[in-house]
């Protein structure tokens with residue numbers, strides 16, 4: 558261990574940071590009991606995934622609208638480092 562964080566991507570530009578902050582501002586951490594095993598789990602805006610048994614609730618149970626599918630988008634996916642591509 559050298560103490561350096563070689564796998565941490567470099568700080569992003571201010572515009573990226575601002576859009577991330579704006580996104581996070583609309584998120585709410587919520588808690589529920591897992592629908593399968595009963596473990597208390599936390600999620601975002603009413604959407605949950607249980608780390609204990611793998612249960613996930615249906616997307617329609619979330620408290621907010623999901624963003625519409627946009628095949629073009631404004632995220633320069635090609636500029637992201639390998640392994641950092643957002644999941645579709």
Ligand SMILES: [Zn+2]
Pocket residue numbers: 591592593594595596607608609610611612
């Ligand atoms: Zn569970």
